[in-house]
Amino acid sequence: MGLTITLTLGALIAAIAALHFSWALGAHWPAPKGQPLAIYVTPGTRWPGRAITLAVALAIGAAAGVVLASRAKVPAPWDMLAAGAYFVVTLVFLGRGLAGYFPALWRRAEGLPFHRLNRAFYSPLCLAIGAGLAINVLIT
Template sequence: MSMLVAALIFVPLLAAALALLLWSFGASWPIRDRALLAATMRGAPGATAMWPKTLSFLLFLVALALGVLSLALADHDGGGWVLTLTGAVIGIVFLARGVLGYTEGWKARTPNEPFRTLDRKTYSPVCLVIGTGFVVLALMRLL
């Protein structure tokens, strides 16, 4: 059961990592140009450019590492309490980001479309699922 939960976390993290890797090389996939990609990924007013390519690459490494960490959490014998605590903290961070997407303060800070709609319909729910998965994996390691 824990491998299924880990796989359900790993897939969206791997997809995000691959997109970030492509963006770090200057691609705008799956959007037709970088200006629209910036509007899709950044909701801040006046955001017309993507973040620096080096940041995209660093985020690629983080997303990939989080995906690998989710798979490591499925192994109940490895990592000890440090891995369990790390998974729980990461889960709480993802849950907080997911909830944040539905607050009025976040809506005011990120009003640009299409980010606003995508955040409400996709980004925040995916963060809630990933966060729940990490917390579940951490709890499964304790039981």
């Protein structure tokens, strides 16, 4: 069961990284045709830029790698580093998920499609991933 959870979470995180990578290359989903992507995926109206979006995609891809590699047997002292990296990834997803429910952090986004999408999809997804990562450690 633990391997299934690991593979599912790793694939989901990798898919999120691929989506960010596609945005860095110019894709516009989930924005309707003719609408700026920024108001759907950022708390502002200005796109952060290709370099930052690519950096985020690479960071999320690295997180997917950490999750998928967590099943590998690693010799000491690398096992502690791997466990620490997994812990950090779990905290980042839980933190991002919880942050979605603190209105003071998202005042700039009020009235934008991002505000609704963040509460309905982005934050719950991050919480689910973070919880899944935490549960995965507990059951293995």
